[in-house]
Amino acid sequence: xxxxxxxxxxxxxxxxxxxxxxxxxxxxxxxxxxxxxxxxxxxxxxxxxxxxxxxxxxxxxxxxxxxxxxxxxxxxxxxxxxxxxxxxxxxxxxxxxxxxxxxxxxxxxxxxxxxxxxxxxxxxxxxxxxxxxxxxxxxxxxxxxxxxxxxxxxxxxxxxxxxxxxxxxxxxxxxxxxxxxxxxxxxxxxxxxxxxxxxxxxxxxxxxxxxxxxxxxxxxxxxxxxxxxxxxxxxxxxxxxxxxxxxxxxxxxxxxxxxxxxxxxxxxxxxxxxxxxxxxxxxxxxxxxxxxxxxxxxxxxxxxxxxxxxxxxxxxxx
Numbered sequence: 001x002x003x004x005x006x007x008x009x010x011x012x013x014x015x016x017x018x019x020x021x022x023x024x025x026x027x028x029x030x031x032x033x034x035x036x037x038x039x040x041x042x043x044x045x046x047x048x049x050x051x052x053x054x055x056x057x058x059x060x061x062x063x064x065x066x067x068x069x070x071x072x073x074x075x076x077x078x079x080x081x082x083x084x085x086x087x088x089x090x091x092x093x094x095x096x097x098x099x100x101x102x103x104x105x106x107x108x109x110x111x112x113x114x115x116x117x118x119x120x121x122x123x124x125x126x127x128x129x130x131x132x133x134x135x136x137x138x139x140x141x142x143x144x145x146x147x148x149x150x151x152x153x154x155x156x157x158x159x160x161x162x163x164x165x166x167x168x169x170x171x172x173x174x175x176x177x178x179x180x181x182x183x184x185x186x187x188x189x190x191x192x193x194x195x196x197x198x199x200x201x202x203x204x205x206x207x208x209x210x211x212x213x214x215x216x217x218x219x220x221x222x223x224x225x226x227x228x229x230x231x232x233x234x235x236x237x238x239x240x241x242x243x244x245x246x247x248x249x250x251x252x253x254x255x256x257x258x259x260x261x262x263x264x265x266x267x268x269x270x271x272x273x274x275x276x277x278x279x280x281x282x283x284x285x286x287x288x289x290x291x292x293x294x295x296x297x298x299x300x301x302x303x304x305x306x307x308x309x310x311x312x313x314x315x316x317x318x
Contacts, residue, residue: 008034012051013060017081022065022073146208149184151215152193156181159226161198161218167210168287172315174212179204180222185232194232196224205232248281249299256295286311 011032015023029035029044038044052074056062061080065073148164155162162181165174180196190207197204252260254273261267264277276299279285286307289296298305 009051013055016076019075022075024071024073148208148211148215152181156183162215163218164215165212166206167212182226183230192232194230248279248304250277251297252277253295257292
């Protein structure tokens with residue numbers, strides 16, 4: 001079956017490339033044996049449309065032309081399907097090869113590998129994989145485990161509003177959010193979506209791992225302007241407390257909370273399985289501390305302690 005389809009696609013491509021005028025479906029059906037064997041017009045039409053889409057996916061530029069009689073014809077002009085000369089040097093080729101290795105999940109893996117194969121077929125030099133030789137123990141990856149990634153990526157590309165259920169860090173149940181998605185960005189191993197929250201009439205950043213259920217597309221256009229530059233990383237850093245403006249003093253259970261230890265300005269043993277840490281923080285640290293549950297006790301400042309207690313009570317109430 002695979003060989004038969006490949007032969008059919010090759011024959012269709014040759015017909016479209018070899019003609020000087022647009023060919024109608026009827027002419028193409030009479031020229032390709034596999035189409036002659038199609039049982040009915042509906043069967044042929046479905047087969048032809050799939051083949052045409054497959055050839056376009058492979059990179060063939062197929063033009064659709066309507067003649068004076070209203071009939072539709074197809075052709076693939078040679079000048080439109082000729083790649084320009086490839087002028088990549090060895091370092092540029094190595095960079096492209098490394099970039100293709102980064103995407104190992106979701107639909108992007110196939111697209112990256114396919115693009116690399118097309119460039120090599122067109123004459124891109126085969127570079128020595130010096131990166132792999134020197135750094136074989138480490139290889140770059142952009143993890144994409146969240147099911148929400150692909151529909152959100154497409155929604156960002158096509159500027160489509162979306163609806164999804166989102167569970168905040170301190171919430172027991174998810175809430176529905178209506179969002180106009182702008183861009184996706186990976187930061188510290190997690191994917192984030194930046195966009196316009198319609199219900200709150202404000203810019204918001206969402207962590208994809210907290211999206212539950214399916215992402216549903218909605219009809220209509222965006223209601224808020226898309227900024228020229230979307231600073232996802234800076235926004236996430238601010239909400240995660242990375243932009244430090246104050247210092248907090250907390251008690252942390254021994255052997256727990258290693259991300260907090262990595263940010264600590266000082267650590268002091270208290271005994272009985274507890275330590276005291278001083279950590280710089282900004283907006284959003286209360287939500288992060290709640291994730292450590294009973295292993296963290298906020299000592300000061302008082303307003304941070306009150307915020308953490310309030311979040312814990314909200315979780316306990318459900």
